[in-house]
Amino acid sequence: MSTLLRKAYSAASFEQQGYQLISLLAQHLKKSTDHSAMNWIAPEKQMEFWKNDFSSGLLSDPVTLFKEIADRSINVRNPKYMGHQVACPLPLTILSSAFISCLNQSLPIYEMGMVGTALEKIVTDHIKTKFGFGNQSSGIITSGGSLGNLTAILAAKAQFKEKDHPDLVILVSREAHYSIERAAKIAGLPASGLIQLPVNEKFQLQTELLTEVYRDLTLKGKKVLCIVGCACSTSLGVYDDLEAIGSWAREHNIWFHVDGAHGGAAIFSPDYKDLLKGAEQADSIILDFHKLLMAPSLSTALIYRDGKNAKKTFAQEADYLFDNHDKNDWCESGKSTFECTKPMHILNTYMILRTYGDEIYRENIDTLYNLARKFYFMIENDDKFEAALEPMSNIVCFRYKNGNNLNVINHTISKEILLDGSYYIVNTTINGEFWLRVSIQNPFTNESHFKGLLGKIKEIGGKLQEII
Ligand SMILES: Cc1ncc(COP(=O)(O)O)c(C=O)c1O
DSSP, rough: OOHHHHHHHHHHHHHHHHHHHHHHHHHHHHTTTSSSSOOOOHHHHHHHHHHHHHHHOOOOOOHHHHHHHHHOOTTTTSSOOOOOOOOOOOOOHHHHHHHHHHOOOOOTTTGHHHHHHHHHHHHHHHHHHHHHHTTTTTEEEEESSSHHHHHHHHHHHHSSSSGGGGGEEEEEEEEEEEOHHHHHHHTTTGGGGEEEEBOOTOOOBBBBHHHHHHHHHHOOOOOOEEEEEEOOOOTTTOOOHHHHHHHHHTTTOOEEEEEEETTGGGEEETTTTGGGGGGOOOOOOETTTTTTSSSOOEEEEEEEEEETTTHHTOOOOOOTOOOOOTGGGGOGGTTOOOOOOOTTTHHHHHHHHOOOOOHHHHHHHHHHHHHHHHHHHHTTTTEEEEESOOOOSSSEEEEEESSSSSHHHHHHHHHHHHHHOOOOEEEEEEEEEEEEEEOOTTTTOOOHHHHHHHHHHHHHHHHHHHOO
């Protein structure tokens, strides 16, 4: 064997670099509160740096590069990070992630991921019980919510005969995540196959329109493939009235899918789980562990009310992978997922549940949702700001309201905040207008961070008022 291969696989240097890396990561965790949420680097400058790095010869100490990467990346652990819906992963999961890579199991084939396959079953069973699904239900894990939504929509489509396919439509609120539209396209629906329904003043799907819309569609010979409920929507964090959608879907024998990628996590909070009332009527529901449940990217639970539906989409012969005796179905998870190689990411969630139990989820949800309410009231009590609506989750949309051209002012504020880097927030468009948006992801974010953010916005807004 070559010296290079021996050196690269050396357990001794792994151990030495491992200690160095753990110490570096511990520093990163400790310092995450001190620094700015991000050090903005323009794309061209970032690219130039990495081009130079790539051509600068081989590394003698790989750990130095990890530090460089951390310094050049957004810090999702900083309490002033309030941007996209990415978890601040628990330190325990940094360790389990390394462990997952070391074992490199591949789940869809049982013997390639024996433990992971069992853990997926246990965790999805736990989630289905939380939602109140019965014995017939079962779940799988997909790599992300987008893939979870697609898998559920394909399962809904598998209920129809091929001759019906050209006439299928999906009903959804216009606030739904874009992965639903993509899933509709991938499922072979034409653009007119996605019916984006209007929302009420609380930005929830207008359920009172359903019967009329359905009647019109039926007259045109269309068939509803499924109706999707948002729990919650991405942009505004609003939960649809799942109870009303669910009963309507049951009455019309229509597949009801709940996109709980973000807000399905509220099921762990006695204070907030009522937002999900009606989800128990769903035919399928997804829930991301890597958004509000403190796991690193990427794993999503997809639960089917009737577990038999899980297999219909991908039913095919794959003799070299699956033994076609259906006796122990759960151990052939590859029959229910699009993925072939799938990492054992479920271990991150299993470790959280085994170490801290459901209680840590409850605390996280309560903390984040309560913080959003606190931020909302601070906005409401400041005459320089307005909120788009009272938050239902950890997402708050608001804007600086002093000045004549609010779209331009808020757009410029958003850019300035990004360049400044102390805080990281994002933005959205509501009814054609530009709004600032926070998603509070870190339970260590507090009132002083909110004050600091609002102060910074006022400072920028004040200057802009004079020139815009
Ligand atoms: C409501 C909703 N559904 C689906 C997704 C997609 O999930 P993922 O990023 O895990 O693919 C998101 C992502 O933000 C979301 O907010």
